[in-house]
Amino acid sequence: MTSPRRHFWIAVAAWVVLSVLGIILVAGIQVLPEIASDEAVIENSAFVLLTVLSVPVLMFVVVGLVYSAIRFRATDDEEDGPPIHGHRGFQGVWLGISFALVIGLFGYGAKGLLDIRGSQTSDFEVQVSAEQWAWNFDYPSAGVTSKELHIPVGKRVHLVINSTDVIHSFWVPAFGIKQDAVPGRPTQIYVTATVVGTYPGLCAELCGFGHTDMHLTAVVSTQADLESWLSAQPSESASPS
Secondary structure: OOHHHHHHHHHHHHHHHHHHHHHHHHHHOOOOOOEHHHHHHHHHHHHHHHHHHHHHHHHHHHHHHHHHHHOOOOOOOOOOOOOOOHHHHHHHHHHHHHHHHHHHHHHHHHHHHHHHHHOOOOOOOEEEEEEOOOOEEEEEOOEEEEEEEEEEHHHHHEEEEEEEOOOOEEHHHHEEEEEEEEOOOOOOEEEEEOOOOEEEEEOOOOOOOOHOOOOOEEEEEEEHHHHHHHHHHOOOOOOOO
16 A cells, blocks of 8 residues: 555656646747737736746646545545644645745736836827727827827837726737726826837727727837828818818
C-alpha cells in the first residue's frame, strides 16, 4: 500500500511538471489581438503575467482533484475515513505565498497604471464626444471636427472624453485603453500610438438600443500626413456661402 508521504510527493511532482509545461506554453503569448501603442504593451504584459501566475494555481487544483479521484476513489467500503487535522506549517506557507502574490501583483499593477497615466503632458489633443449612438472628434488646434479619430504616430495624445446623454465607454483594443464617457463630467486618457494603421474601436458600455452599432475608427498616421488631412477638412468656423 502506498504511504501518504509517497502520494504527496507523486502529486507534487505532477504539479511541478504540469506547471512548468503550462508556463512555457503561455509565457510568450500575445493576449491582445493587436498591439499598436505603448499602453497596449504594458497591458499585454500584465495579462501575460497574470496568466503565468495562474497556471500553478490551476494545476494545483487540477492535480489535487484528478489524483484524488483516481487514487482515492470510493469502493464498496462505506465506513468513514480517518479524521484529518490541520497542519500549521502548511497553513502558514499557504498564507505567506498568497499574501506575497497579492502584494506583489498590487505593486506591479500600481506601477503599470502609473506608467499608462504617465506625465500630464501631451503633444496633441483631441476632444472626444459620445452620444447615442455615435462618436465625434474635435481637434482644437486645427478647428476641425470629424467622425474618425486621427492621431500622429509616436506622439503622446491627450483624449478628453465627454458624453451628451448617457454613460458610454471609449475603447480601442489595439491601443490598450478604455475610458468611460460620463455626462457632465469630462474624463481623460493618454495614448502613444506606435504603429501606423487603421484600428477599430467601439463603445464598451451598454448605452441603449444602438449600442452594438456604436463603432469608431482610429487612424494613426505620420505627423505630415495628419497635418495634410487636417488642412483638407472643413473648418468649424467656416460659414456656408
